[in-house]
Amino acid sequence: MLASHLTTVLGLAFDHQGRLYVLESMTAPGGPGPGQFGTGMIVRLDASGATQTIASGLTFPTAMTFGPDGAIYVSNLGFGGPGAGQILRVSVPS
Numbered sequence: 001m002l003a004s005h006l007t008t009v010l011g012l013a014f015d016h017q018g019r020l021y022v023l024e025s026m027t028a029p030g031g032p033g034p035g036q037f038g039t040g041m042i043v044r045l046d047a048s049g050a051t052q053t054i055a056s057g058l059t060f061p062t063a064m065t066f067g068p069d070g071a072i073y074v075s076n077l078g079f080g081g082p083g084a085g086q087i088l089r090v091s092v093p094s
Helices: none
Strands: 009-014 020-024 040-045 051-058 063-066 072-076 086-090
Touching: 009 063, 020 063, 040 072, 051 072, 051 086
Parallel strands: none
Antiparallel strands: 009 020, 020 040, 040 051, 063 072, 072 086
């Protein structure tokens, strides 16, 4: 599988079905800054490299993991100031 269209990949995770999920911290053109707010996303790749958006609107997410409930838990605002970070729960579609 090759996916050359991904940007600022900060995390990879596999679900219980072996599907690959990718955390992109920023997806807008340009460097880090206010123009990147809300451009982070989680995508799922299929065997051909095509992506399905699982979550969007994230701001500088820094990590993700699957919880025991099958949801993805992602750190949002990971590059924010002290106390700005969030842990978000993302339901995963079948």
